[in-house]
Amino acid sequence: xxxxxxxxxxxxxxxxxxxxxxxxxxxxxxxxxxxxxxxxxxxxxxxxxxxxxxxxxxxxxxxxxxxxxxxxxxxxxxxxxxxxxxxxxxxxxxxxxxxxxxxxxxxxxxxxxxxxxxxxxxxxxxxxxxxxxxxxxxxxxxxxxxxxxxxxxxxxxxxxxxxxxxxxxxxxxxxxxxxxxxxxxxxxxxxxxxxxxxxxxxxxx
Amino acid sequence: xxxxxxxxxxxxxxxxxxxxxxxxxxxxxxxxxxxxxxxxxxxxxxxxxxxxxxxxxxxxxxxxxxxxxxxxxxxxxxxxxxxxxxxxxxxxxxxxxxxxxxxxxxxxxxxxxxxxxxxxxxxxxxxxxxxxxxxxxxxxxxxxxxxxxxxxxxxxxxxxxxxxxxxxxxxxxxxxxxxxxxxxxxxxxxxxxxxxxxxxxxxxx
DNA sequence: TACAAAACATACATCCATGTATGTATAATT
DNA sequence: AATTATACATACATGGATGTATGTTTTGTA
Numbered sequence: 001x002x003x004x005x006x007x008x009x010x011x012x013x014x015x016x017x018x019x020x021x022x023x024x025x026x027x028x029x030x031x032x033x034x035x036x037x038x039x040x041x042x043x044x045x046x047x048x049x050x051x052x053x054x055x056x057x058x059x060x061x062x063x064x065x066x067x068x069x070x071x072x073x074x075x076x077x078x079x080x081x082x083x084x085x086x087x088x089x090x091x092x093x094x095x096x097x098x099x100x101x102x103x104x105x106x107x108x109x110x111x112x113x114x115x116x117x118x119x120x121x122x123x124x125x126x127x128x129x130x131x132x133x134x135x136x137x138x139x140x141x142x143x144x145x146x147x148x149x150x151x152x153x154x155x156x157x158x159x160x161x162x163x164x165x166x167x168x169x170x171x172x173x174x175x176x177x178x179x180x181x182x183x184x185x186x187x188x189x190x191x192x193x194x195x196x197x198x199x200x201x202x203x204x205x
Numbered sequence: 206x207x208x209x210x211x212x213x214x215x216x217x218x219x220x221x222x223x224x225x226x227x228x229x230x231x232x233x234x235x236x237x238x239x240x241x242x243x244x245x246x247x248x249x250x251x252x253x254x255x256x257x258x259x260x261x262x263x264x265x266x267x268x269x270x271x272x273x274x275x276x277x278x279x280x281x282x283x284x285x286x287x288x289x290x291x292x293x294x295x296x297x298x299x300x301x302x303x304x305x306x307x308x309x310x311x312x313x314x315x316x317x318x319x320x321x322x323x324x325x326x327x328x329x330x331x332x333x334x335x336x337x338x339x340x341x342x343x344x345x346x347x348x349x350x351x352x353x354x355x356x357x358x359x360x361x362x363x364x365x366x367x368x369x370x371x372x373x374x375x376x377x378x379x380x381x382x383x384x385x386x387x388x389x390x391x392x393x394x395x396x397x398x399x400x401x402x403x404x405x406x407x408x409x410x
Numbered sequence: 411t412a413c414a415a416a417a418c419a420t421a422c423a424t425c426c427a428t429g430t431a432t433g434t435a436t437a438a439t440t
Numbered sequence: 441a442a443t444t445a446t447a448c449a450t451a452c453a454t455g456g457a458t459g460t461a462t463g464t465t466t467t468g469t470a
Contacts, residue, residue, distance in 0.1 A: 003438090003445085003447045004436085004437080005436095005437065009447060029323065030235030031235060031323065034427080044449055045428090045449090046447085046448050047449080049430085050446090051448095115330065115331045117323060118234065118320070118323055119320070154405065157405070161398060164394070167381065168373075168375075168377035168378040168398065171376070171380050171381055172374055172375065172380065175376050178331075196366050200405045207417075207418075207419095207467085208415085208416050208466040209418075209467085211416090214418090238456080248418075249418075249420080250419090251417085256418095259458085259459085260458090
């Protein structure tokens, strides 16, 4: 086929990523063929290999579209929700994360990352999840320490333990939700449990 | 090759399951070939197809070797650890689970189930995880309700919420550990966090 | 002791995925 | 206006995996 304009090329790139999301979600990454992804995007494998080096590169690029660093979550806290203390700021950021995880694209990509891909070639989803986890853990720890210094944390509970417990709880909550997203609503049940958790670890809970 | 005795046949079946564990763990389920599994077990695909219907059946059979129902965990609580109340019984059972999850076979199979398999053909690992989860949640709920009635639970915390929080925390803890099993020891860090958790939710914590 | 089925190994047919090489029309550049 | 690189499509070469059919001993059994 003929050469397309730059904007058109970018559009095919995006549609390839969209198609990858759909096909990865439906078939799993390993059983998804590049042929089907290209076909879903309305192009051929030629286009795919032009924009990406292969399945691994495609997968990686797909993930980069949904990265959400903790600081971004903090900034995304709406103005009407004013944080009362350090603990409360973490809580509100968690609620922001929960809110985003229910959005279709995040949900689908997360489902792929959690249950629809095995490590392959250069891409190691376990390592990627581990990296994201470390990033999040490192971002919240100083806030828990600040909360500790301010006396917001329950006596006998260290900042490190509270931090690890929070991430374990969130991770488990999200994984559990992804086991059956129709079983409960993240927005409702999830945020209620998160609120309960913060009440349990706060000094005046 | 010639017909083997019944005992020998059972031995090859077991060695095929062992090989499946090893190859699934190394390559992931989707990229693991039955040829390599058979070769690792020291036989050919003929033997594999004799004992199992295919990869799905092999996978399923592999999982059945490591199932651990909650009641079994309760019974496995050593005599020197006497449970003080309902909450404490749940706690001790959790510690039993943690203990088992560090054993090589459980650890490997769990790693496969969590991060090294995609759903395929008739087998749906997400559904299987969901089923195991439901089973565990259903097993602990009545105990939390008993704890609630006995006044062991923190005021303002329902049995349902406590139950969901526990399973979220455990699931997150285990998933997090599997992201990098060298990062921390489940036996040490895990049981410390579990103890902390039960302290947080208990009325006299 | 004979025989049928067990417990595999071997061979074959089929299919599909990946990677790369090559073709091609057009957008961008000079 | 001519040229070049772009943005793909098409074609080809290769390889490996699955499923099944068929062989081959030997074991359990009647």
